[in-house]
Amino acid sequence: MKRFLIGALAFIGAMSVLFVVGLVALVVLASSSRPSVPSNLVLELDLSQPLAENVSADSLAGAFGEDPLTVRDVVDALEKAGEDSRVKSLVVRVGTSPGSPATTQEVRDAVKAFRAKGKKAIAYTDSFGEEGNATGAYYFASAFDEIYMQPSGSVNVIGLAFETPFARDALAKLGVKPRFDKRYEFKNAVNSYTEQGYTPEHLLATERFAGSLYGQMVRGIAEGRGLKEEEVRALIDRAPLLAPEAVDGKLLNGLLYRDEVYAAQKAAAGEGAELLYVKKYLDRVGRPNTTGDTIALVHGVGTISRGRSDSSPFGEQALGGDSVAAALRKAAQDSQVKAIIFRVDSPGGSYVASDTVRREVQRAREAGKPVIATMGTYAASGGYYFAMDADKIVAQPGTLTGSIGVYTGKFVTNGFWEKLGVNFDTVAFGKNATLASTDADYTPEQQARVDAELDRIYTDFTTRAASARKMPVEKLQGLAKGRVWTGEDALENGLVDALGGYPKALELAREAAKLPADAKVRVEEYPRKKSPAEVLSSMLGETGDNSDDDASATTSLSTPWAPLVEATRVVHEVGVRMGVFAPERGSLHAPMPQTRW
Known part of the structure; x- marks a missing residue:
């Protein structure tokens, strides 16, 4: 019987290996066959x-x-x-x-x-x-x-319409008290928890943002269809x-x-x-721009967190500060790289992780590698923080950017648990040991520490932003206070340098690298995209050398439970927006309101 079991296990193991080898072979074979392009x-x-x-x-x-x-x-x-x-x-x-x-x-x-x-x-x-x-x-x-x-x-x-949920009264009925502090009045990320409608500042910023987007669309439609703007507005109203x-x-x-x-x-x-x-x-x-001097392309996409980027094998991802920093480091250390294009599409997140990435942008420039940031859907709060030190910043007119500010806090849930008949007793050593506890509000001493933390982060953010954008701190602070801007308004206010996307960023990268405007360049992504065979190897346990400078080894792969993990993440995101879960402390975050367009 023992011999039979050993033989059966050996057979299963051999078949598993053959299956994986066969799968890898099919993947390689499929990727190697490239049909031709029709002549017409x-x-x-x-x-x-x-x-x-x-x-x-x-x-x-x-x-x-x-x-x-x-x-x-x-x-x-x-x-x-x-x-x-x-x-x-x-x-x-x-x-x-x-x-x-x-x-x-x-x-x-x-x-x-x-x-x-x-x-x-x-x-x-x-x-x-x-x-x-x-x-x-x-x-x-x-x-x-x-x-x-x-x-x-x-x-x-x-x-165009923006819809923002406000849940303060709903939370109160549940016995949940949102306990958030921010810097300053335009930092509206927490208003969904703390308010029951738009504050004057929130309304002002949202109306300006939506109005700017609406104007861009009207102008675009009018230009494309050979109409006057007033004709387009009249058609929209009908x-x-x-x-x-x-x-x-x-x-x-x-x-x-x-x-x-x-x-x-x-x-x-x-x-x-x-x-x-x-x-x-x-x-x-194949892609254009594949020969000539090398321009590196690094992506910073997703909500920012400390550590490595989190990615399922099927494409879902979150931005880990260590992973993006390693990619920037790799690009900066490559002697073939003449400049770096940093594609940013992030609403922000962890202050510490944002600073980790910002530092590598700074170091790349110190090493003589110009960095051109190009903004996607948004580069706000933490996303703006690590883009601001680039040589040039490019945004689309409709990019949500800025949000130079910070918030932190927690939900006090003891009232909710009382309704359920649940009581928490606490034993703590250290005066502020319960600072993050959701069972009690801040003590005066704890509130003082929270305020000190927010003031430090806000001062750091605004001071660095003023230096990066070469403007007086007083002027920068007038544009900050947590306020979001469209790329169009950000250009007017000096928060970005040009409007456009990848082509504009490539043009500025050539210029910064002192290459001719028509010079042939090779755009190379960092980290290099792994082949399916390499990803399969990683899933089977090959994890790289774990070097801090190994950008290709800084993304953690999800387990076969990825679908469950991703479903849970979606629920968590909804919970965060509705005030069920607390976001990270010291958060540089600017979630986009739901846009109907």
Whole structure:
């Protein structure tokens, strides 16, 4: 019996090894076969889901299909296609906007650049919204040469609205007391817990932010469709628009079904024209900017926490200060790297982790490597903190940035537990041992320590920001107090240097590296994206050498329980927003209110 069990276990082990080896072999074989590109083609993009900002270096999604399409994928593919004589046009099914206002603007700019090369771009949808708001989707479509919609659709360009939940009274009914302090009145991240509506400062900042975004969209639609801004505003105020009304208002070029749109574009492209998805095209032809001097690209994406980045094998990620710092360090130490593009898309998080990353930006510059920060959806609070020391900062007009401030606190829950008949007794040594306890409010001594911590962080943030932006501290503090700005307003106020995205950042990187404006460059990501085979090896226990400077070994992989972990994380995020869980102490964080557009 013993011999049988040993044999059975050996057989199972051998089959497991063969399975893994076979899987790795299939992955390698699949990645090595690259079909050719048709000689006459129409690029196709189906925007049924928003684009991802970035795919983690440890993502395993590519082993079981294509990686999620990212913002950079589309920007690079359209840049490449603009110079490719085989590509005659682009057809995009607009099911939704590419993402946030800033993401939408990044891809809009790529479409406009594609058209500037003499290529045609056509947008098609079955409907711009059916019951929901589709202003963002239409704003994106307005960058195209022509827009077509199915006859049964409607155009729900109904404007822009921000919705912010306030739960102070609900928490009070539960016996929960939000105990938060902030620096200063515009630091609105905790208002959902402490207020029952907008404070004057919160309302002022939100109205200005929303008004700036709305103005950008109106101008963009007017420019794209050859209308006056007042005409666009009038159409928005009349919406939802029936299909014939949208045609009469010059928002649509016509009413066509999908097959009619695609048939017309293939015919216009010429005999034998074929359709090819943007992602497949990029996989086959490769990215632009692959030869010449090296420009490093480092991503700082997600809510900031101490330690290593947290990533599931299938792409979900959070920004770990140590991981991003290691990537910056690697890039700075590489003698081939002439400059670093630092892509930031973060609402903030841990002050300490933010400072860890900021320090490496500073050290890279001290080592003679210029750093150009480019902001995505947001680079606010902690995200702004570690971007501010870059040589230049680029933002989209719709980027949420600034939020120079800090908050901390906890929820006092003893009233809630009393309602349930639960009592906590505490034994503590040390006068402030219960500082973080949710069972009691702060003592006067504890409140003094909290205030001292907030004052120190706020002074550090504003002093460093003033130095980085080369402005008097008094002027910087007038822009701070926790207030968020659009990239458009941030440029006017001196918090960023230019508007744009990846192409603008690359232009400034060449300039900072003292390279000719038309110099060929090779954009290389740090850390290098692992192949599916390498990710599988990591999952099986290969973890790298654990060197502090090994950027490729600084991302911790989730276990097979990843789906459960991710579901729990989503619930936790909702809980944080509604005041069920307390965020980290000393948090530089600026969550974006829910945007209806």
